[in-house]
Each structure stands twice: as C-alpha cells, then as structure tokens.
Amino acid sequence: MSKIGFIGLGIMGGPMAANLVAAGHEVAGYNRSRAKVDQLVADGGTAASSVAEAVAGAEVVFTMLPDSPDVEAVVLGEDGVLAHAQRGALLVDCSTIRPDTARRVAEAAAQREVRALDAPVSGGEPKAIDGTLSIMVGGAADAFAAAEDVLGAVGATIVHVGPAGAGQTVKAANQLIVAGNIGLLAEALVFLEAHGVDTEAGLDVLGGGLAGSSVLNAKGAKMRDREFGPGFRLELHHKDMGIVQAAAREAGLTAPLGTLVAQLVAASVAQGDGALDHSALLKQITQLNGRS
Amino acid sequence: MSKIGFIGLGIMGGPMAANLVAAGHEVAGYNRSRAKVDQLVADGGTAASSVAEAVAGAEVVFTMLPDSPDVEAVVLGEDGVLAHAQRGALLVDCSTIRPDTARRVAEAAAQREVRALDAPVSGGEPKAIDGTLSIMVGGAADAFAAAEDVLGAVGATIVHVGPAGAGQTVKAANQLIVAGNIGLLAEALVFLEAHGVDTEAGLDVLGGGLAGSSVLNAKGAKMRDREFGPGFRLELHHKDMGIVQAAAREAGLTAPLGTLVAQLVAASVAQGDGALDHSALLKQITQLNGRS
Amino acid sequence: MSKIGFIGLGIMGGPMAANLVAAGHEVAGYNRSRAKVDQLVADGGTAASSVAEAVAGAEVVFTMLPDSPDVEAVVLGEDGVLAHAQRGALLVDCSTIRPDTARRVAEAAAQREVRALDAPVSGGEPKAIDGTLSIMVGGAADAFAAAEDVLGAVGATIVHVGPAGAGQTVKAANQLIVAGNIGLLAEALVFLEAHGVDTEAGLDVLGGGLAGSSVLNAKGAKMRDREFGPGFRLELHHKDMGIVQAAAREAGLTAPLGTLVAQLVAASVAQGDGALDHSALLKQITQLNGRS
Amino acid sequence: MSKIGFIGLGIMGGPMAANLVAAGHEVAGYNRSRAKVDQLVADGGTAASSVAEAVAGAEVVFTMLPDSPDVEAVVLGEDGVLAHAQRGALLVDCSTIRPDTARRVAEAAAQREVRALDAPVSGGEPKAIDGTLSIMVGGAADAFAAAEDVLGAVGATIVHVGPAGAGQTVKAANQLIVAGNIGLLAEALVFLEAHGVDTEAGLDVLGGGLAGSSVLNAKGAKMRDREFGPGFRLELHHKDMGIVQAAAREAGLTAPLGTLVAQLVAASVAQGDGALDHSALLKQITQLNGRS
Structure with a gap:
C-alpha cells in the first residue's frame, strides 16, 4: 500500500481519490x-491544508486539474508539488493538458x-466512480511499472x-475523433430528418454497420430527442480542441x-451552449440548416 | 417460393442471386x-439473355447496378424493367443511387x-456471400412486408x-459517416505518429473509449500498416459522396x-488512388503533412 | 446592323435588349x-409572342435565362430556338449555367x-443598363469574331x-472567388469588431494593401453597416456555387x-436570407460567433 | 528631428532605419x-553594441523583430528596452506579433x-525601401500623434x-484575407486549367470584375507561370496564421x-515549401488535384 497525496478533488478527482482509499x-x-x-x-482519507502538506512524505502524488496553466502553477510553482516532493516520488498527472506542458x-x-x-x-464521472476509467499513460517504462498498482484502483x-x-497526445487524438464523430452524427441526423426518414430505424441500421461508433451508441438516441443534459461540457471539449490544434501546430x-470540427465546437460555445453536453453540437448543425 | 428476375450479377449481385437460389x-x-x-x-439459376427475359413473369425483380444513370436506363428505359414487368410485381433496387432517382x-x-x-x-462482398447484409429499405409498408421474405435470403x-x-437517404448518411470516420482516424494516426506515440497501444486505448468505432475496429490496424488492399474502392465512395452532396443540395x-471529407476523397481519387480501399484516404492525409 | 431575337427580358436581359436597339x-x-x-x-424593339417568332429570320439570337434547365428547355426544346433558327444564325447565351450544358x-x-x-x-443591373458589362465568351473563334460587334453594344x-x-467555366471561377472574398471579409470584420478595433479605419488600411479587393471596395462599408439591400441575391449565388461544384466534380x-464557402452560402439560404444581397453572408458569420 | 534607437535591422528594419536617417x-x-x-x-546612422546602448537617451525606439517571443525578450527582458528607455520615450513596435503580446x-x-x-x-521589402509602407497603428491617441512625424519617414x-x-489585430485580419485570396485564386486557376480555359484571358476578365483583388493583380500572372521566387515566405505567413488563430480563440x-486556409498553409510548409513566396500555396492545390 502506498502513501498518496491527491491534489484536485473535483468531479473526477474526488471519486478517484475515494477509490484509492478503498483500495487500501x-x-x-x-x-x-x-x-x-x-x-x-x-x-x-485525510485532509491536507496545502499542496505542501499533501505532498509531504508521499510516495505517489496525483494531480487532477482543469487545464495546462493550473498544472504549471500547482506542480512547477514556487510552493508547488516539485518544491515539496521527496526524491524518488512518483507524480501522476491525470489532467488533460498540452503534451508540451x-x-x-x-x-x-x-x-x-x-x-x-x-x-x-477517459470515461467520465460514471467510470471515475466505478474505478473503470481508461488511462493513457506517457512516461518512462519503469515509472509506468511503478504506477500500475495504484492506477489499477482507478482504471x-x-x-x-x-x-x-x-498520454496527452493520445488523449488529444481521442478528443479529435470524438468531436468529429459527434459532428458527423449531427450532420447525418439533420440530413435524415430533412428527408423525412424514420430516424429511430435509421440510427438502428447505421449503428449495425460500418457507420457504427461508441458515440452513436452512447448519444445517438438522446441527440435524436435533443436531450443534452449533464455530461461532458462543450466548453471543456472546446479547451481540448485548443490543445489538439496547439499540438498539431507545434509538430x-x-x-x-x-x-x-474545432471551429464548430468554438461556434457552439460562442453561441452560449458551452455548459451543455458536447452532443449539443447538434443544436448548431440544426440551426445552420435553418431548422429547429 | 418466388419467381425472381435478377439484373446485375457483379461482385455484390452475383452472390446475392446465388443466395436467393439457395433459399429455394x-x-x-x-x-x-x-x-x-x-x-x-x-x-x-437460369440464364436470361435480356432484361425483358429476366423480368418476364417475375414476381420480384432485383436490380443491383453501379450508379443512378444505370438504374434509369435499365428500369425506366425503352426496353427496361418497367416496360416488361407484370402488374403487381415487386421491384427491389439494391443499387446505391440518388434518393431523387x-x-x-x-x-x-x-x-x-x-x-x-x-x-x-451495406456490408461488402463478405456479407453478400454470407447473406448477412444490412439492408435499409425505403418504400410503402405493404411492399416492404411483401419483400421481407426474399430479403431474408440476402440480409x-x-x-x-x-x-x-x-433507403437511399440512409445509405447516403451511412457513407457520409464512414468517410468522415476514416478521415478522422487518418488524421489521428498521423498526429500520433508525428508525436512518436506507440500507435498500436494508442489505437487499443482509443478503441476502448468514446473514440471507438466500427471503422477503427475493421480498418485501424491495417491503416497503421498502410495496407490498402482490396476492399471498398475509393472511387465508389467518391461516387457516393457525390450522392450525399446532391441530396443535401436538393434538400x-x-x-x-x-x-x-468529400473533398478529401475527391483529392485521393484525383491523385490516382481510386482503386484502393477507402481507408487509403490515409495516404493523402499523410502526404498533406509532408510525411510518407 | 443585325436582325436580333432576344429571349428573356428580365432585370439583366431587358436593359441589354434596349442597348442593342439603341445601337441600331x-x-x-x-x-x-x-x-x-x-x-x-x-x-x-418589336414584340414576339413566342420563341419561334423571336427567332424567325434572326441573324443573332440572345438568350438570358435563370438556370441550366431553362436554357435546355428554351434552346433545345421541341418548339425552341434551335427548332426555328435559320442556318448560319449565331446563338449567344448570356445566362449563367453549367459548362457541360x-x-x-x-x-x-x-x-x-x-x-x-x-x-x-458580370457587373449586375447597373452595368447592364450602362452597356458596360464584362463578358466572358466561350466558343469557336469565328463565332466570337462574328459576335463582337453586337456584344459591343452591351459590354x-x-x-x-x-x-x-x-465562358461558363470562367464565370464559375468568378463566382467562387467572389463568394470566397465576401466570406473572408465577413470573417475579418467580425474578428475586428470582436477585438474593439475601429473598423472604418481598419477597412481603409486593409483596402490599401495586399488585402484590397473589388469586394472590399464595393461592399465593405455597407457590410460594416449591415446594409444588405437589393443587389445580387444570395439564392442566385447559391445556384452558381452549385454550378461550381458540379463542374469541379465533373472534372x-x-x-x-x-x-x-458554398456551404456557408447554402446555410445562409437555409436560414432564410436568400433574397438579400450576397454580402449578407456576413449575417451568418456574425451569428455563428454568437454576436448580433 | 528625433533621437531614435532602432532594434532589428533585417530585410524590413534595415531600409526603414535608413529612411529615418534620410529624413534627418x-x-x-x-x-x-x-x-x-x-x-x-x-x-x-550610428552603431549600438547592445539594446541598452541603442535605447540610451532615445526619444523614439523602433523594434522590428520576427515573432512574439523575440519582442517579449527584447522589450520586456532583463536587459531589454524597457529596462533602459528614458521616461516619456515612445516605443514603436513594427513587428507582426500576437495582439495580446x-x-x-x-x-x-x-x-x-x-x-x-x-x-x-504591410507592403513588403519594396515599400520598406521606398518608405511607402502601410502602417496600422494601435495605442493611445496622443502616442499616435507623437509618432506620426517619424512614421511619415517610413510609410x-x-x-x-x-x-x-x-494594429496587430488589423494586421492579423490582413493576413487572413491575403492567404484566403491566394487560396481562392489558386483553386480558380486549377479549375480553369483543368477545363482547358485560356487562363491569361481568364485572369484578365476576372481581374476586371467583382473577383478583382490586389492579390490577383500582384501575383496572378506569376502564379499562372508557377513563378514563386523571392517574396513573402510561406513559413512567415504560417506564423501569422498562427497569430490569427490564437487571437480568434482568445476572443x-x-x-x-x-x-x-491556415491548414492549407500549414500543409504547404509541412511539404517543404516554406521558403517560397506565399503564392506557392498554388503548388499544393495543384498537387491536391493530382496535377503538376
């Protein structure tokens, strides 16, 4: 069992930390x-009143923060993780940030x-709670080996x-594909609706063939019903598309x-849909076509 | 058992007709x-030496032809299917053509x-041979009911x-999503390669999450290896994207x-890759990035 | 002086025919x-009560019609121009239609x-009235030589x-560039407005450098003021972008x-702006950015 | 007459400084x-051996540097312009950088x-030498008034x-429009060539109408001849499109x-054309279409 410091106990970090406790x-x-x-x-768990206190004596330090500047501040900052971590400690940053950061x-x-x-x-709040996240890891092989046990408690x-x-590069590719799939499904749905097709039957047959996808399975029916309830917020996906574009330009x-698709996501956020699930990209494709 | 005329015995039509024979x-x-x-x-089966002969006395007429003008000629033409079909016959056109046609x-x-x-x-040659195609059907409910039995022999x-x-509209939507998915996967692969990621591991973890898709499952590993062997030809997908665009404009x-993505497919064909599997869209994304 | 039949006396054709009369x-x-x-x-001029009557005995026949199917019907139709034109006559079709037509x-x-x-x-109603249109002509050199005199009365x-x-190919290229320029100017304007720049001064300095264009000169100030009054209707430009795309696909x-940009034009028409001047593409770029 | 420090004497800065000397x-x-x-x-002029020396006692300091990080280093750095400039001095940064910088x-x-x-x-080396640049200025009105005299020597x-x-925002808009115009002209040229049109005549008539632009005037004929000799390097335009995108995202x-068009520019650079004039975007559009 390890002594762990965990910084960032939000929607994702909270249940992850709880699962680490549960694993002993x-x-x-x-x-x-x-x-x-x-x-x-x-x-x-136990309470730390500062980054320094969370990190003191920890064998493993987890960070789960919103964006690249947060990680820079908390890890690299004057009173940050690296200033206080013990030699040989393992830092596991689960935030979605820029690969260069x-x-x-x-x-x-x-x-x-x-x-x-x-x-x-990846997997969102439900899989964070279940401890069944998918985790894409970048770093030295020995560090990965050393982390596998603790990661097993959350993923x-x-x-x-x-x-x-x-790890961040693969996450960026993931977000590119997911946004693209939502956009394609949105265009297909509007296309089918405008042509008077039975979209329930249509999605069924699309899902069964080469057009099938996790996005269609997870979100197709809800998109058809224009249900964009709590999920992965468009404004977070917008942030992630910024990472994709920065990483592409860098390389x-x-x-x-x-x-x-990054432009479509940006437009959705500009139009005020940032707090909806990313499948709400459909709202914009619908409106672009003068439909409602 | 039905008396069937089948016109168009190519890569898809041939095995479909054989399966109808096998079903009695x-x-x-x-x-x-x-x-x-x-x-x-x-x-x-038996040989017909003309459309007229194939259609004579048939309760069901199948057509499986390359493109809209072919269907127009064979079905609507002077000596075509409709000129010879008996009253009450059922015409099942399995070609991928324009919805307005x-x-x-x-x-x-x-x-x-x-x-x-x-x-x-949808499903390609393997599923045509197995008789397990996905079939998206447009038309009157009673005609669909009357056709279900014969269609069961091929799908x-x-x-x-x-x-x-x-049916054609849903097929068009299918082709839009499939081409888009191939394009997104191609961009993601080049992105991962350029960043020095282990793409085999990368595709694994992508496939397991919200970025997963039938395209990734069926073609991801081959695309990684630049294997674009026989499959669904890019030039056919190019034709289909033309249908998508015409149907979109019409509506x-x-x-x-x-x-x-239709532009990317068009460019691949213009560059001479029309005879390769549609996953060869990756070739163009690779070259666009000055890589090889 | 020539004996001319003129078919299609609309906003453009009317003043063109009048200028031919004025030239004798x-x-x-x-x-x-x-x-x-x-x-x-x-x-x-004189009145003809049918295409046949307009064409009878004419040395030159002008047609100025809305779209490709109109030209097909009026020129190629059973009782059309070619059915009645005398041998050796010159047919000058000024309509904007598909190059293959x-x-x-x-x-x-x-x-x-x-x-x-x-x-x-090209040049719109004002230049049609002034007889100063730009005319892009396709056809045999001798036919062009024979037509130069009459064309001089309108262009x-x-x-x-x-x-x-x-001629149609160049017109298609013209429409592609014009729509693109309107779109680029629209994006630049929204960009400048959102950043709080003095757009009047901004357009001045842009117009003076490499970013200058006829579109900016003719429409920049009006776009700034959101004046999209009578002009070249977006729905006509939408038709023309359809020609561009069909001609591109054909080749x-x-x-x-x-x-x-064809997609942006299509979206503007879908959103109900088809009757506005094509500079109203700015409305859509503005709305795409959640501004008004 | 003013005492001026000038930092960055490259292709643009060199002749600008010489023109300031010439103006007294x-x-x-x-x-x-x-x-x-x-x-x-x-x-x-006189030689300075450091930023500090150039700035010492100057009433006006000009900087003409490649990119945002250079300006940050030279102006904001420890031994930079601001560390040595006298109170009340005027800093005129002519570099093309990010608006937020x-x-x-x-x-x-x-x-x-x-x-x-x-x-x-804007205007490139020829106008830098002639002292006829276009200058888009951001800052306080009184600073602008104070600078007009010295700017008159270079623009x-x-x-x-x-x-x-x-000023930077307008320059970004300028670069967006210019790149877009080059791209549109490239697409139009390939379109005309593929259709067998006389492109010299075609460009003439395009330039005379609503499709006319400074880009067409300055670069059309050279693009037709595939002359992409020394000019404004694609890799610099690529940098500028990065500024456009960052400024758009920020807002x-x-x-x-x-x-x-930023993607097309990026692809041209990735394919090794970064040192050519930005009109070489045509190379990529040509190749995209499988032509040469």
Missing part, C-alpha cells in the same frame, strides 16, 4: 474548496529526481503509449477535419 | 457480361402498377426506414464536415 | 410575362448549323476565353475553400 | 548580426512611463485603428475559411 492506500487530499476535502475525509513537467520533475507520468483518463484499461507527453501538422 | 427461389439472371450469367446457372423510379413503377422499394445494402438486418428514397442542407 | 439593331423580344415585352416595344447546347446547335457562344456576364470588356463552355477536381 | 533623424541601430549594423553606419508590452511600458504603439506594416498610409493591440471567435 493512505490518501492525503488537497483541494482549493474545503468541502471536497471534507468529502474525502468522510471517505476515509506534460513534457516540461516531466523534465522539471526529473531535475528533482521525481518520476513523472502524464496519465489523462480498468491502463495502457502505456510512449514517453512523456504521449507542423495539418488536420483539416479536426480543425473544422 | 427460382432466379432468372441477366448481366451484360455473359460469364456472370454462367456462374448463376452453375449456382442453380429512387423516388422517380418508384413513381414510374406505380404508374405501371409495380411496387418499388429502394433497398441499398441479416432488414430495416424499413421510410417512404420511397428513404437545401449544409453539412460542413461531410463536404470537407 | 432590329430586336424582336420574347418574354414569358408580357409586361417586359411591352417595355422593349416602348424602347423601340453550354457544351451540349453548342453541339446541338452545330448539328443545326447554328454557331453558339456561351457568354455569361465594355469582352474576352474570348476558350472553346464552348469556357475530378477538389476546391476546399470554394466548397466550404 | 539621428538613428542608433542594433542588430544581433554586426553586418546589418555596418550597413546602417554606411547609410549615415502587444497589449502586454503596452502595459509594461506604461508602468515605466514609456508610451507604446503596435505598428505592424505612406498611416492609420490609427484603435487601442493597444488593435472566442470562429473563422471557418480563415481556419481552413
């Missing part, structure tokens, strides 16, 4: 808003003799995809479809 | 090149008291999706992603 | 609605020993750009920017 | 490579009681477009055409 680890949690820390204490974190960690992994997750599919930053790459 | 139907086949007709005779065929058929269905299929999933043309619709 | 030609005009014919008579017309004309030119115009810039269909070409 | 100003120049400084001395520079300058203007230019069109950053904006 000793977890000291820190979060800006105190209520989340109290929840972890109720779940059997992940590489910068890994380099800074190495200088302090901390082993860092970028380990973004079901845990894959080492390459060196530092590779001198072009991705025409990914870029166009 | 009496099948008279016609094809422009005689060799295909001989094959049907070998399979237990399908509607025109249905109207012309109605005037001759022939009941027409547009019934494009596993047979769905009535709406009035005349609706006053816009589909930004579908249109962009 | 004998013009017999036909139009479906009689009021337009009366106007030509008031301008000094123009080629078909030229071939049919040749079979009747009529020389055909496709001669679409200021008259250029022979290639064989039959070439196996891809045009990513032209295709995307 | 006292110019101390600094450049990383000494040869450029020697040229300025030959032109009548320009705002950051202006804020930092204000804290040192230095008045800053962002003043990117012919000098427009105040808004507060700090506005929550979408610009579909601008974004697509």
Whole structure:
C-alpha cells in the first residue's frame, strides 16, 4: 500500500481519490474548496491544508486539474508539488493538458529526481466512480511499472503509449475523433430528418454497420430527442480542441477535419451552449440548416 | 417460393442471386457480361439473355447496378424493367443511387402498377456471400412486408426506414459517416505518429473509449500498416459522396464536415488512388503533412 | 446592323435588349410575362409572342435565362430556338449555367448549323443598363469574331476565353472567388469588431494593401453597416456555387475553400436570407460567433 | 528631428532605419548580426553594441523583430528596452506579433512611463525601401500623434485603428484575407486549367470584375507561370496564421475559411515549401488535384 497525496478533488478527482482509499492506500487530499476535502475525509482519507502538506512524505502524488496553466502553477510553482516532493516520488498527472506542458513537467520533475507520468483518463464521472476509467499513460517504462498498482484502483484499461507527453497526445487524438464523430452524427441526423426518414430505424441500421461508433451508441438516441443534459461540457471539449490544434501546430501538422470540427465546437460555445453536453453540437448543425 | 428476375450479377449481385437460389427461389439472371450469367446457372439459376427475359413473369425483380444513370436506363428505359414487368410485381433496387432517382423510379413503377422499394445494402462482398447484409429499405409498408421474405435470403438486418428514397437517404448518411470516420482516424494516426506515440497501444486505448468505432475496429490496424488492399474502392465512395452532396443540395442542407471529407476523397481519387480501399484516404492525409 | 431575337427580358436581359436597339439593331423580344415585352416595344424593339417568332429570320439570337434547365428547355426544346433558327444564325447565351450544358447546347446547335457562344456576364443591373458589362465568351473563334460587334453594344470588356463552355467555366471561377472574398471579409470584420478595433479605419488600411479587393471596395462599408439591400441575391449565388461544384466534380477536381464557402452560402439560404444581397453572408458569420 | 534607437535591422528594419536617417533623424541601430549594423553606419546612422546602448537617451525606439517571443525578450527582458528607455520615450513596435503580446508590452511600458504603439506594416521589402509602407497603428491617441512625424519617414498610409493591440489585430485580419485570396485564386486557376480555359484571358476578365483583388493583380500572372521566387515566405505567413488563430480563440471567435486556409498553409510548409513566396500555396492545390 502506498502513501498518496491527491491534489484536485473535483468531479473526477474526488471519486478517484475515494477509490484509492478503498483500495487500501493512505490518501492525503488537497483541494482549493474545503468541502471536497471534507468529502474525502468522510471517505476515509485525510485532509491536507496545502499542496505542501499533501505532498509531504508521499510516495505517489496525483494531480487532477482543469487545464495546462493550473498544472504549471500547482506542480512547477514556487510552493508547488516539485518544491515539496521527496526524491524518488512518483507524480501522476491525470489532467488533460498540452503534451508540451506534460513534457516540461516531466523534465522539471526529473531535475528533482521525481518520476513523472502524464496519465489523462477517459470515461467520465460514471467510470471515475466505478474505478473503470481508461488511462493513457506517457512516461518512462519503469515509472509506468511503478504506477500500475495504484492506477489499477482507478482504471480498468491502463495502457502505456510512449514517453512523456504521449498520454496527452493520445488523449488529444481521442478528443479529435470524438468531436468529429459527434459532428458527423449531427450532420447525418439533420440530413435524415430533412428527408423525412424514420430516424429511430435509421440510427438502428447505421449503428449495425460500418457507420457504427461508441458515440452513436452512447448519444445517438438522446441527440435524436435533443436531450443534452449533464455530461461532458462543450466548453471543456472546446479547451481540448485548443490543445489538439496547439499540438498539431507545434509538430507542423495539418488536420483539416479536426480543425473544422474545432471551429464548430468554438461556434457552439460562442453561441452560449458551452455548459451543455458536447452532443449539443447538434443544436448548431440544426440551426445552420435553418431548422429547429 | 418466388419467381425472381435478377439484373446485375457483379461482385455484390452475383452472390446475392446465388443466395436467393439457395433459399429455394427460382432466379432468372441477366448481366451484360455473359460469364456472370454462367456462374448463376452453375449456382442453380437460369440464364436470361435480356432484361425483358429476366423480368418476364417475375414476381420480384432485383436490380443491383453501379450508379443512378444505370438504374434509369435499365428500369425506366425503352426496353427496361418497367416496360416488361407484370402488374403487381415487386421491384427491389439494391443499387446505391440518388434518393431523387429512387423516388422517380418508384413513381414510374406505380404508374405501371409495380411496387418499388429502394433497398441499398451495406456490408461488402463478405456479407453478400454470407447473406448477412444490412439492408435499409425505403418504400410503402405493404411492399416492404411483401419483400421481407426474399430479403431474408440476402440480409441479416432488414430495416424499413421510410417512404420511397428513404433507403437511399440512409445509405447516403451511412457513407457520409464512414468517410468522415476514416478521415478522422487518418488524421489521428498521423498526429500520433508525428508525436512518436506507440500507435498500436494508442489505437487499443482509443478503441476502448468514446473514440471507438466500427471503422477503427475493421480498418485501424491495417491503416497503421498502410495496407490498402482490396476492399471498398475509393472511387465508389467518391461516387457516393457525390450522392450525399446532391441530396443535401436538393434538400437545401449544409453539412460542413461531410463536404470537407468529400473533398478529401475527391483529392485521393484525383491523385490516382481510386482503386484502393477507402481507408487509403490515409495516404493523402499523410502526404498533406509532408510525411510518407 | 443585325436582325436580333432576344429571349428573356428580365432585370439583366431587358436593359441589354434596349442597348442593342439603341445601337441600331432590329430586336424582336420574347418574354414569358408580357409586361417586359411591352417595355422593349416602348424602347423601340418589336414584340414576339413566342420563341419561334423571336427567332424567325434572326441573324443573332440572345438568350438570358435563370438556370441550366431553362436554357435546355428554351434552346433545345421541341418548339425552341434551335427548332426555328435559320442556318448560319449565331446563338449567344448570356445566362449563367453549367459548362457541360453550354457544351451540349453548342453541339446541338452545330448539328443545326447554328454557331453558339456561351457568354455569361458580370457587373449586375447597373452595368447592364450602362452597356458596360464584362463578358466572358466561350466558343469557336469565328463565332466570337462574328459576335463582337453586337456584344459591343452591351459590354465594355469582352474576352474570348476558350472553346464552348469556357465562358461558363470562367464565370464559375468568378463566382467562387467572389463568394470566397465576401466570406473572408465577413470573417475579418467580425474578428475586428470582436477585438474593439475601429473598423472604418481598419477597412481603409486593409483596402490599401495586399488585402484590397473589388469586394472590399464595393461592399465593405455597407457590410460594416449591415446594409444588405437589393443587389445580387444570395439564392442566385447559391445556384452558381452549385454550378461550381458540379463542374469541379465533373472534372475530378477538389476546391476546399470554394466548397466550404458554398456551404456557408447554402446555410445562409437555409436560414432564410436568400433574397438579400450576397454580402449578407456576413449575417451568418456574425451569428455563428454568437454576436448580433 | 528625433533621437531614435532602432532594434532589428533585417530585410524590413534595415531600409526603414535608413529612411529615418534620410529624413534627418539621428538613428542608433542594433542588430544581433554586426553586418546589418555596418550597413546602417554606411547609410549615415550610428552603431549600438547592445539594446541598452541603442535605447540610451532615445526619444523614439523602433523594434522590428520576427515573432512574439523575440519582442517579449527584447522589450520586456532583463536587459531589454524597457529596462533602459528614458521616461516619456515612445516605443514603436513594427513587428507582426500576437495582439495580446502587444497589449502586454503596452502595459509594461506604461508602468515605466514609456508610451507604446503596435505598428505592424504591410507592403513588403519594396515599400520598406521606398518608405511607402502601410502602417496600422494601435495605442493611445496622443502616442499616435507623437509618432506620426517619424512614421511619415517610413510609410505612406498611416492609420490609427484603435487601442493597444488593435494594429496587430488589423494586421492579423490582413493576413487572413491575403492567404484566403491566394487560396481562392489558386483553386480558380486549377479549375480553369483543368477545363482547358485560356487562363491569361481568364485572369484578365476576372481581374476586371467583382473577383478583382490586389492579390490577383500582384501575383496572378506569376502564379499562372508557377513563378514563386523571392517574396513573402510561406513559413512567415504560417506564423501569422498562427497569430490569427490564437487571437480568434482568445476572443472566442470562429473563422471557418480563415481556419481552413491556415491548414492549407500549414500543409504547404509541412511539404517543404516554406521558403517560397506565399503564392506557392498554388503548388499544393495543384498537387491536391493530382496535377503538376
């Protein structure tokens, strides 16, 4: 069992920390808003009143933060994780951030003799609660080996995809494909509706063939009914598409479809739909076609 | 058991006719090149030396032809199916053509008291041979009911999706989503390769989450290895994207992603890759990025 | 001076026919609605009560019609221009239609020993009235030479750009560039507005450099003020973008920017702006960005 | 006459500094490579061996640097312009950089009681040599008034477009429109070529109508001849499109055409054409269409 510091106890981080406790680890949690820390204490963890306190003596430090600048501040900042982590500690950053930031974190960690992994997750709140997240991990092979046990408490599919930053790169590719699939399904739905097709039957037959996808399975029926209730917020996907585009530009790459869908996502956010589930991209495709 | 005329015994039509024979139907086949007709005779069918002969006395007429003008010529032409079909016959057109052509065929058929269905299929040659195609059917409910038995000999999933043309509309939506998925996967692969990610592990973890799709399952590994061997030819998908765009324009619709991927497919064909499997769209995305 | 039949006396055709009269030609005009014919008579022309009557004995026949099917009906139809034109007559089609239709017309004309030119115009109603249109002409060199005199009465810039269909091809390229320029200017304006820039000064400096264009000169200030009054209707530009796309597909070409702007134009029409000037594309770019 | 420090004596900065000398100003120049400084001395300026020396006692400081990070380093850096500029000095940054960087520079300058203007230019080397650049200026009105005299020595069109950053925003819009125009012209040219049109005549008639543009005038004939000799390098335009996209994202904006042309520019650079004139975008459109 490991001594773990966990920073960032939000919708995803909270249940992940609880699952680490449940697996027998000793977890000291820190979060800006105190209520989340109290929840972890109720779940059997201990409260830390600062990053320094969470990190002190930890063998493994988890971070689960909203965006690249947050990770830079909390990990690299003056009073941050690396300033307080013990030599030989393992830093597991589960945030979805820019691959180049992940590489910068890994380099800074190495200088302090901390082993860092970028380990973004997919699956959303339900799988965070169930401890069955998919985790795409970038970093050194020995660090991955050392982390597999603790990661097993929060995820079901845990894959080492390459060196530092590779986890974030795969997550970026994931977000590109997912946004694109939502956009394609939205265009197909409007196309079918406008032609007077029975869309329930239509989605059935589409799902059974080469057009089938996890997006269609998970969201097709709800999109048909224009149900865009709580889920993965469009504004977060917008942030992620920004990461995709920055990473593409950094590597001198072009991705025409990914870029166009990023524009559609940006437009949806600009039009005020940022708080809806990302499948609400359909609202914009519908409106673009003068339908409602 | 039904008396069936089958016109168009190519890669798809041939095995479909054979499966109708195997199911106990009496099948008279016609094809422009005689060799295909001989094959049907070998399979237990009979040879027709003209459309008229294939159609004479048939309760059901199947057509499986390359494109809209072919269907217009063979069905509506002077010496075509409708000129010879008996009153009350059922016309099942399995070609992938324009929805408006399908509607025109249905109207012309109605005037001759022939009941027409547009019934494009998906699944490719393997499922044509196995008799497990997905079939999306447009037309009147009673015609669909009358056709279900014969369609059961060639398909596993047979769905009535709406009035005349609706089958073609759903097939068009299918082709839009499939081409888009291939394009997105191609962009993701080049993105991962350029960033030095282990793409085998990367595809695994992508396939397990919300980015998963039938395209990724069926073609991901081969695309990784740049294997674009026999399959569904890009030039056929190019034709189909033309149908998507024409049908969208006819209905006053816009589909930004579908249109962009149609451009990428057109470019692949222009560059000479038309005879490769449609997953060869990856070649173009690779080259667009100055990679090889 | 020539004996001219003029078919299609609308917003463009009316003043063109009047200018031919003013230049001393004998013009017999036909139009479906009689009021337009009366106007030509008031301008000094004569009235024809049918296509046949307008064409009878004419050395030159002008057609100025809305779209490809109209030209097919009026020129190729049973009681159309070619059925009645005398041998050796010159057919000048000023409509904006598909290049392949123009080629078909030229071939049919040749079979009747009529020389055909496709001669679409640009410049709009003001230049039609002033007789200063730009005319892009496709067809045989001798036919062009024979037509230069009469074309001089309606246009200021008259250029022979290639064989039959070439005039329509250049017009299609013209419409692609114009729509694209409107779209780019719309995106730039919204970009400047959102950043709080003085757009009057901004447009001034943009117009003076490499970003300058006829579109910016003619429409920039009005777009800034959201004045989309009478002009070239978006729905006509939508029709023209359909021609561009069909001509591109026919030639196996891809045009990513032209295709995307065609989608934006289609969306504007779908949203009900078809009757506004094509600069109203700005409305959609504005709305796409959640602004108003 | 003013005492001027000029930092960055490259292809653009060199002739600008020489024109300031010619107008009677006292110019101390600094450049990383000494040869450029020697040229300025030959032109009548004086040599500075550091930023500090160039800035010492200057009433006006010009900077003309490649990119945002260069401006950040040279202006905001430890031993940079602001560390050495006298109170009340005027900083005129003619570099093309991110609007937000320009705002950051202006804020930092204000804290040192230095008045800053962002003043990117357009017109290229020829107009830099002639002293007839177009200059789009952002900053306070009084700073603009104070700078008009010195700017008159390097530019012919000098427009105040808004507060700090506005000059860069207009320059970004300029680059969006220019790249878009090149892309549209490239698509039109390939379209005309593929259809066998006389492109020389075609460009003439296009240039005379609503499709006319400065890009067509300046580059049309050379593009037709595939002459992509020295000019504005594609890789610099690629950098600028990065600024456009970052500024759009920062403001929550979408610009579909601008974004697509940015992808085409990125692809051209990825394919190795970065050192050619930006009109070489045509190479890629040509190749995309399988032509050469």
